[in-house]
Amino acid sequence: MSFIKSFIEQETARRRDFLLASAYGLVGVAASTGVVSAFAQNKPTVAWSYRDRNNPYWHAIVSGAESFVESVGYKKSELVHLLNNGSSEKSLADIKALLSKTGGKAAIACDANDAPNCRPVVEAVQKAGGHVATIWNKPDDLHPWDFGDHWVSHMTWSDEGPAEQTARILFQAMGGKGAIVGVGGIAANNPAIERHRGMMKALKDFPGIQLLDYQPADWATQKANQVMQGFLTRFGTKITGVFCANDSMAYGVLEALKAEGRKLPVVAYDGNPEATDLVIKGELLATCFTNPHWGGGITAALAYHAAVGTFKPSAEPKEHREFYGPTVLVTQKDAAEFKKKYISSTPKYDWKDFWGPGRGQIKYVAKP
Template sequence: MDMNDFMQKALVSRRRFIIGSALGVGALGSPGLVRPALSATGYSMASSIRSLSNAFHAAWNKGAESFAQGVGDPHSALVTEGNSEKGIADIKAFLAKAGDKAILGVDPNDSPDARPIVEAVASVKGHIVTVWNKPDDLHPWDFGDNYVAHMSFNGVPAGEQTAKVLFESFGGEGAIVALGGIPSNVSAIERKAGLMKMIEGSNGKVQLLDFQDADWDSAKANNIVAAWLTRFGSEIKGIWAANDGMAIGALEALRAEGLTGQIQITGVDGTKDAVQAVKNKEMAATVDWDPFWIGGIALSLGHHTATGVFTPSKEPQEHREFYGTGALITQDDVEDYWRNNVEGSPEVDWNDLWGRISGQIRYG
């Protein structure tokens, strides 16, 4: 598929691009908040995420807390620290207390984790929205209304577009190194596929010196890049990273060698540190998924279902398995992005459940 099929220009700010499904459209918000017109009803909310030291999930947690505060219900952060058994055990402990009043937004640590988590929530008649990871044959409509929805983001165009910007940063000819996420993670697989497609499409002009999985971890990425700098030296013209955490780890390794700005880096997630690095011309690009919105809208979908505002089983399948939207941020448009989304505070309407979906998830 041609690259233009993946991307459409949005009117959010000058030269920003929306990345979603094959034809991503929509608007992107930031940590502003319109409190929903809902009243507290005694529900207990939780977000199962990897780590609060991870900038993406820290922002996710803030969005979830903002929604929960807006409706007056308690919220808990269930941190997996990358341990699937811990993640599942913590959710089951939460369900044991909350029962059918449980509302969860969950980023399963690994795709197979989603099934036992969803089954546990459905067994107590709670409500759950999953994000990013699940098996292809696990669907919300197979669980009535308890499995409200699954949201993901098409990582292939994100991997392609960040690779494209990276290649352009060194003139389109040279060698790169690349950092992957957790190998079995859906978003890691998709983003790598996008990168590899762009390398293949370069017709030999761009070579991949090495690809290593750093498991989304900044410290691991730092160590890997430090070793690459020793091994490959000036052969490295760019560093592609599957998320911003690893990109920042790579940047720290470059700083230690006095190489910032000389070797460009790309990441994905749109964390503040990464956007600042793009602004400083230390990174070439990142993609903003707006984790604040993800954390809040996951709970909003569950809360709207639990309180009877809408019935998932009466909705079309595109409202139950859907791609969200993301925005490519480059050095060309980062000033606009910074002014509108970091210094400014666009509002988020938590009652707008479908405004940012960009199509039903497709498999295979």
């Protein structure tokens, strides 16, 4: 059985178990251990609110956070995991529950799941007197400096440019002609919007390539598999290339193509270990690495150090409150070297160098 098929089956089982646990009120119970331990040590509780540890991207995020908490004297098990499984409502409810349990003495790293959920999250943290550092999703008109020291920072990745690069690699591999389909993330997610925008920007320079359809698959392997099956039913052999907005969805796309006996050029995004191997083998043309281990660790570090008073966020310049994380394009030419540097061994990071690998202050695209 291929790892892709196993990945889809694991995703299905995980979703089933999550729904059962939710029904019996079990989700989030394990988080209390880290809260109690932090109280005993008179330290802030450190938590990460995220989607799903079975996803390689989020696993890398949280591995970085575990590395950070160990560097400041916590046990790895003391990091509190607030798993929202893609639910913004659960994300907010879990954060509010943690703030209530800790009396606001919490350092929270968070992806709000979608942009609209960011405001209630940071408002809840500010009201409780906690500290939160966020990644990926927030409205363009919402900024950490409007919340004093409680919203420590926001990091995102400049996805439009790298997504445009991966799309150009796809279109060039197609010889500048043919027809593609696209598989995107959650519609309200900032990275989903930027990656779609990057693909569309590249498409303007390739008049010989037609976009047949672009559908969201919510970053999920199984849903991407279903979306791709639908594309194959509707368009058949007209499809000559596939743009995927993340690696996990690309796995579902590749499995759907394999079931139909088709081999097409496919590009993805995230630089997960499995995707890197697929690039080396030539089954994916390219992916784009956002260094989630560093991102997960430094986001937790920012929240923690603000909570303990190592630095005062409101005294920092705006480029330290909102900034881009690093990206690395991975193609077959450099995938083996990339794997050796970032996957086979994890680089050692200085968790007090908050902004070193960053790529400068976030810039906003003017709305038409």
